[in-house]
Amino acid sequence: MSYEPKDPTQDKIPSSGYAAYGEEALADGQEHTLKRQLKSRHIAMISIGGVIGTGLFLGTGTALSNGGPVGLLLGYAIMGSICYCVMISLGEMVAYLPIPGGHIKLAERFVNPAFSFAMGWNYWYNWVIVLPAELSAAAVLVNYWEKHKVNDAAWITICLVVVIIINLLGAGAYGEAEFVFASIKVITITGLIILGIILDLGGGPNHDRIGFRYWKHPGPFAQYHKIRGAEGRFLGWWSVMTQAAFSYIGTEIVAIAAGEAKNPRRNIPRAIKRVYIRILLFYIGGTFVIGWLVPSTDKRLGLTSDAASSPFVIAISNAGIKGLPSVINAALLTSAWSAASSDLYTSSRALYGLAISGNAPRIFARANRRGLPYVSVTFCALFCALSYMGIKKGSGKVFGWFANMTSIAGLMTWFGICLTYVRFHAGLKAQGFDRSKLPFTSSLQPFAAWYGICWTLLVCFFSGWSVFLKGNWSTANFVTNYLPLVLFPLMYLIGRFAVYRAPMVTPENMDFVSGIAEVEADSYDEPPPDNIWGKFWAWLM
Numbered sequence: 001m002s003y004e005p006k007d008p009t010q011d012k013i014p015s016s017g018y019a020a021y022g023e024e025a026l027a028d029g030q031e032h033t034l035k036r037q038l039k040s041r042h043i044a045m046i047s048i049g050g051v052i053g054t055g056l057f058l059g060t061g062t063a064l065s066n067g068g069p070v071g072l073l074l075g076y077a078i079m080g081s082i083c084y085c086v087m088i089s090l091g092e093m094v095a096y097l098p099i100p101g102g103h104i105k106l107a108e109r110f111v112n113p114a115f116s117f118a119m120g121w122n123y124w125y126n127w128v129i130v131l132p133a134e135l136s137a138a139a140v141l142v143n144y145w146e147k148h149k150v151n152d153a154a155w156i157t158i159c160l161v162v163v164i165i166i167n168l169l170g171a172g173a174y175g176e177a178e179f180v181f182a183s184i185k186v187i188t189i190t191g192l193i194i195l196g197i198i199l200d201l202g203g204g205p206n207h208d209r210i211g212f213r214y215w216k217h218p219g220p221f222a223q224y225h226k227i228r229g230a231e232g233r234f235l236g237w238w239s240v241m242t243q244a245a246f247s248y249i250g251t252e253i254v255a256i257a258a259g260e261a262k263n264p265r266r267n268i269p270r271a272i273k274r275v276y277i278r279i280l281l282f283y284i285g286g287t288f289v290i291g292w293l294v295p296s297t298d299k300r301l302g303l304t305s306d307a308a309s310s311p312f313v314i315a316i317s318n319a320g321i322k323g324l325p326s327v328i329n330a331a332l333l334t335s336a337w338s339a340a341s342s343d344l345y346t347s348s349r350a351l352y353g354l355a356i357s358g359n360a361p362r363i364f365a366r367a368n369r370r371g372l373p374y375v376s377v378t379f380c381a382l383f384c385a386l387s388y389m390g391i392k393k394g395s396g397k398v399f400g401w402f403a404n405m406t407s408i409a410g411l412m413t414w415f416g417i418c419l420t421y422v423r424f425h426a427g428l429k430a431q432g433f434d435r436s437k438l439p440f441t442s443s444l445q446p447f448a449a450w451y452g453i454c455w456t457l458l459v460c461f462f463s464g465w466s467v468f469l470k471g472n473w474s475t476a477n478f479v480t481n482y483l484p485l486v487l488f489p490l491m492y493l494i495g496r497f498a499v500y501r502a503p504m505v506t507p508e509n510m511d512f513v514s515g516i517a518e519v520e521a522d523s524y525d526e527p528p529p530d531n532i533w534g535k536f537w538a539w540l541m
Contacts (some may be wrong), residue, residue, distance in 0.1 A: 092421065419449075
């Protein structure tokens, strides 16, 4: 399927610097680039895995305590709407141009190289620092069974070795591992939602029918820090907003994977179209059920970093069910393992994207004959050593500051994606492209992108508001919340005036043509399934 502009002179538009499939790197004598190894089911599960994480299992405990059941539900619902707007903005661009580097390269085409520079390094920092944090979390989860404290360094090393091996085996191995890990998470959260409904209706061993008891007492909203009246309820809800934002971050990983996806014109749109179902089912449905099961005043909520603080585990324990908490902790352990594997994959591909854009040393664009960017993977894997900082209290505190900064960095990535889409949309309109012929479109655009821009900036700006409450000042919290917000525009200014000195790409000069032939050559019509199982699998994936 071809996507030509209405104006025949469009073929003469100068390129913004992008060369399909790493051609820029080839100019330096490199022989190999990324290869399309990720199947439809891999892409589908990667998109699911980006949504479901420890934030849903554990982070909802603190959110429930701060906001109450209705505050929890509203916070996750509003943030889910922002996530959906970001994903449909990303999906329209990536389905048309599924290129290595994802939204980092798209920013170069449709905004300018300086914006790509800022987005790329911000995104790389985000995932390369989260990586060791997830490895440390895995050791904490193991301690749920070994109360006398196991050797954290040993468990970190075991997880680290497995994660590195998976990524060194290439995108295909990563896709298979993520398929298994994400399947476990989907089965776990689906089972917990069903079990939660049963427990609420009195189907547990204690036959206690809860209903909406906790919505009445202690109430639908919590009073944040015991602040009275509407102010305390509003602040409680807003604290849920910031926590929910951190839970959703990661859904955009599918854009990075698009450069290695088979049949991208089919598989990427299918994954994007199903995002809203996952948001509604897992996050909105999950938080709705959680608000039924546990009172917001329960002291166990958010008390630890393992399964003991999960609202689901607390509800199961209250109902008198034994054994299931250990199963949930095992699922959490696989979730942390999955996240670490995804973090290494994403950070290495982000670094690769920076290299082929000329924003990082060209050595990071090197790949072997199997399409593995081994230099980028190896370099990013070195940062796993930071996970050992968490073993010592002093160094663990310092590392915690770095990890906390990644949350705002993730929201700034969402802001960058939405801004890139606004420019993309303007370029299509200026050059006479028919959007209805694109592989994926949404009737909500460009309003959805502007909605995402406004909300991400708003959440970032007020992310550290709690430090201004009387008696609650924390220099560390203030810096970790607002330093990334300052660094993003600072990196853009450095790229704009010190590195590239290139103005914004005008809509009339945006390049929508380069690389399209290669993308279409990798796209094809798949034969329809010939049995019921095949039809179900095609619908699911």
